[in-house]
Amino acid sequence: MDMRIEVKKALAGFFVTACVTGCAGREDMVPKLGEAPLKKVIAAMTLEEKAGLLVGDHEFDYYKDGSVKDEIPGIAGTTKAIPRLGIPVTYHTDGPAGVNISPRRDGTEQTYFCTAFPVATMLASSWNPELTRQIGAAIGDEAREYGCDIVLAPAINLHRNPLCGRNFEYYSEDPFLTGKTASAMISGIQSQGVGTSLKHFAANNQETFRRENNAIISQRALRELYLKGFEIAVREAHPWTIMSSYNLINGTYTSESRPLLTDILRDEWGFDGFVMTDWTRMIRNTAAQIHAGNELMMPGFQEQIDDIVASVRDGRLSESDLDLSVERMLKVIIRTPRFKRYEFSDKPDLASHAAITHAAANEGVILLRNEEGTLPLNGGSKVALFGMGSYDLFAGGVGSGEVNAEKVVNIDEGLTDEGISIDQDLKALYSSASGEIPISLEYASRKASDSDIALVTIRRTAGEYVDRRAIEGDFYLTQTEKDMLRNISEAFRSKGKKMVVVLNTGGVIETASWKGLADAIVLPWQPGVEGGHTIADILTGKVNPSGKLTMTWPVEYMDIPSSKNFPYDFEGNSWIKGPVRDAFDPGKRNIGFTMYEEGIWVGYRHFTTFGVPVSYPFGFGMSYTDFSYSSPSVKAGKNGSYTATVTVTNTGSRSGKEVVELYVAAPRGAMEKPLRELKGFAKTKELAPGESETLSISFTSYDLASFDEDSLEWVTDAGEYQALFASSVEDIRQSASFRVKRPQTKKVLVKL
Numbered sequence: 001m002d003m004r005i006e007v008k009k010a011l012a013g014f015f016v017t018a019c020v021t022g023c024a025g026r027e028d029m030v031p032k033l034g035e036a037p038l039k040k041v042i043a044a045m046t047l048e049e050k051a052g053l054l055v056g057d058h059e060f061d062y063y064k065d066g067s068v069k070d071e072i073p074g075i076a077g078t079t080k081a082i083p084r085l086g087i088p089v090t091y092h093t094d095g096p097a098g099v100n101i102s103p104r105r106d107g108t109e110q111t112y113f114c115t116a117f118p119v120a121t122m123l124a125s126s127w128n129p130e131l132t133r134q135i136g137a138a139i140g141d142e143a144r145e146y147g148c149d150i151v152l153a154p155a156i157n158l159h160r161n162p163l164c165g166r167n168f169e170y171y172s173e174d175p176f177l178t179g180k181t182a183s184a185m186i187s188g189i190q191s192q193g194v195g196t197s198l199k200h201f202a203a204n205n206q207e208t209f210r211r212e213n214n215a216i217i218s219q220r221a222l223r224e225l226y227l228k229g230f231e232i233a234v235r236e237a238h239p240w241t242i243m244s245s246y247n248l249i250n251g252t253y254t255s256e257s258r259p260l261l262t263d264i265l266r267d268e269w270g271f272d273g274f275v276m277t278d279w280t281r282m283i284r285n286t287a288a289q290i291h292a293g294n295e296l297m298m299p300g301f302q303e304q305i306d307d308i309v310a311s312v313r314d315g316r317l318s319e320s321d322l323d324l325s326v327e328r329m330l331k332v333i334i335r336t337p338r339f340k341r342y343e344f345s346d347k348p349d350l351a352s353h354a355a356i357t358h359a360a361a362n363e364g365v366i367l368l369r370n371e372e373g374t375l376p377l378n379g380g381s382k383v384a385l386f387g388m389g390s391y392d393l394f395a396g397g398v399g400s401g402e403v404n405a406e407k408v409v410n411i412d413e414g415l416t417d418e419g420i421s422i423d424q425d426l427k428a429l430y431s432s433a434s435g436e437i438p439i440s441l442e443y444a445s446r447k448a449s450d451s452d453i454a455l456v457t458i459r460r461t462a463g464e465y466v467d468r469r470a471i472e473g474d475f476y477l478t479q480t481e482k483d484m485l486r487n488i489s490e491a492f493r494s495k496g497k498k499m500v501v502v503l504n505t506g507g508v509i510e511t512a513s514w515k516g517l518a519d520a521i522v523l524p525w526q527p528g529v530e531g532g533h534t535i536a537d538i539l540t541g542k543v544n545p546s547g548k549l550t551m552t553w554p555v556e557y558m559d560i561p562s563s564k565n566f567p568y569d570f571e572g573n574s575w576i577k578g579p580v581r582d583a584f585d586p587g588k589r590n591i592g593f594t595m596y597e598e599g600i601w602v603g604y605r606h607f608t609t610f611g612v613p614v615s616y617p618f619g620f621g622m623s624y625t626d627f628s629y630s631s632p633s634v635k636a637g638k639n640g641s642y643t644a645t646v647t648v649t650n651t652g653s654r655s656g657k658e659v660v661e662l663y664v665a666a667p668r669g670a671m672e673k674p675l676r677e678l679k680g681f682a683k684t685k686e687l688a689p690g691e692s693e694t695l696s697i698s699f700t701s702y703d704l705a706s707f708d709e710d711s712l713e714w715v716t717d718a719g720e721y722q723a724l725f726a727s728s729v730e731d732i733r734q735s736a737s738f739r740v741k742r743p744q745t746k747k748v749l750v751k752l
């Protein structure tokens with residue numbers, strides 16, 4: 001054996017050992033996330049690793065050969081792992097109505113269906129944040145058990161206009177109700193150890209050309225309406241992350257706006273998480289985004305990593321800004337189930353989540369009309385069930401806010417489960433239909449002979465990418481729907497029988513022209529997987545409806561202040577054509593830019609203040625029982641705090657819950673103000689007939705402030721205020737006055 005070879009082997013062995021030991025030694029010296037101080041972890045990162053952490057690592061679910069790239073197919077986004085530093089991948093899933101991932105995966109029989117919870121608008125319609133928090137906890141549990149770390153919700157853009165395609169994902173036309181509901185949702189989801197992404201920050205109030213549209217908004221409307229819901233939710237619930245919106249505000253992309261993402265969001269409101277972009281398909285100015293305080297670029301492209309590296313090297317981006325963004329990301333990653341190596345089951349308790357959905361949906365249904373006690377149904381009624389939605393319910397909307405549920409309970413099934421007999425001919429007729437069936441008077445008359453009551457479902461859906469149309473078939477009924485309602489109403493009323501209309505919709509539709517044909521109207525929105533059971537519970541009286549409108553239902557579309565500044569389409573264009581067919585034109589009104597000319601006059605702030613008639617007012621909702629309000633009072637506490645109290649009594653014959661809305665009418669001051677604004681609300685427990693409950697609602701003098709855009713100050717005028725205890729914005733039951741002794745102001749740092 002050649003000694004030289006032996007010596008070489010020995011030396012090689014020694015070298016390898018030394019290297020391994022050294023590496024191992026060096027490996028042990030590499031600072032790991034969660035073990036070493038953050039600063040040391042960041043200091044150990046290369047520039048490429050830092051840039052990589054700030055860019056999502058998820059282009060598309062599948063490789064071109066169809067093989068699955070992601071551990072969780074259908075996931076919306078991921079962040080990059082840096083294994084040597086102990087930094088894991090994190091998984092971000094949509095959305096506001098439940099976890100949105102693919103229900104099936106290659107190579108396994110196991111399924112990954114999720115719970116379609118009631119849509120956001122329906123949760124807000126319950127005016128019960130505790131219920132919303134429970135739904136949030138169920139969503140968070142489901143996300144965690146499917147291996148996700150961040151839920152891309154809640155979405156809280158304002159219902160500025162009923163034609164916005166994504167209103168079903170949003171809560172209300174009112175920022176206070178929006179903020180309180182969002183806080184409950186965030187707290188619920190985050191109670192399960194997963195994060196949220198409060199979105200879309202801010203003013204993403206149309207889908208048409210959403211990535212380029214410049215929202216031109218006054219400072220007062222921004223502060224009092226479009227930012228206020230985010231302010232309440234950030235201050236009260238501390239979302240782990242925020243998602244900046246696609247659009248511009250007053251000429252600056254929100255994701256590049258330091259005044260928005262740093263001066264307001266962080267310095268004024270105290271946000272301490274990280275900001276991600278929405279899922280932009282184009283590379284923006286990444287240096288400007290990071291400097292603004294937008295840490296993460298989603299879904300992420302290599303070009304963005306390259307651009308960040310180049311920006312640091314050529315001085316467009318400071319290393320300190322980069323490190324600050326990395327630090328903000330790591331502070332959230334360290335809280336995720338992935339970092340904590342949580343052993344997720346891939347088997348969430350879908351049955352219990354369905355039960356929670358059912359309970360929450362029951363409190364979100366709104367009774368809009370009930371002439372002469374049409375509802376609840378008599379137990380032995382035979383129901384003639386008309387309308388596609390009766391047999392094919394829209395459980396939710398479409399786009400990233402949809403959910404892949406295995407089964408949705410339809411209305412016919414829900415009624416049958418409650419022992420209600422339904423006309424089988426109609427069931428057979430609709431089960432083979434592909435669209436709304438024309439119902440002639442003659443046919444309706446035959447059905448009226450066979451049944452005790454008619455139930456007609458009108459359904460609408462909408463979603464991401466496209467706004468609705470203010471034309472027949474969307475905001476307005478189709479001719480087929482109008483004929484159906486008129487024929488069925490005439491046929492049944494001619495025999496002394498009645499017609500109930502069920503509105504299975506994610507947004508507002510026109511009702512004034514036809515509601516007189518209906519003896520009752522029920523609004524169950526898009527109620528999730530248990531929709532049919534919820535609707536049956538309300539129709540049979542098993543549950544007394546307690547929901548109330550969170551937005552105004554106008555008489556005509558053009559009555560809405562923003563209607564002339566919205567990309568609607570009156571030319572009867574189809575769903576695909578309409579304004580979206582145009583080439584993008586930055587100079588075109590409602591396409592390139594949208595003028596928020598209405599300012600703060602959105603929803604009831606407009607209709608109630610200026611006495612414009614509506615079909616159904618904000619905050620409206622009926623019950624099968626009646627309630628009286630008594631003993632109103634407002635007491636001043638310390639440091640500008642107030643407590644309003646009122647006693648509610650069930651004066652009817654059925655148990656039920658009542659939402660009390662607290663509006664405040666401010667004294668006339670320097671600024672023009674709405675006649676009244678929502679400053680609090682509370683819901684009673686289930687009150688038995690004759691039972692009373694005293695509700696307390698707290699608010700502060702800051703809550704009463706209006707925003708003076710000249711001085712850039714929140715101003716609470718001194719003087720006498722009226723606290724109005726109401727069952728809707730136009731149904732004031734009791735009032736109590738209180739004084740603000742001294743004017744209060746609060747300066748803000750910036751304008752947008």
Ligand code: GLC
Nearest residue numbers: 076094095152199278279400
């Ligand atoms: C979409 C939506 C956003 C969603 C994201 C991920 O563009 O605007 O709400 O969370 O992409 O799917």
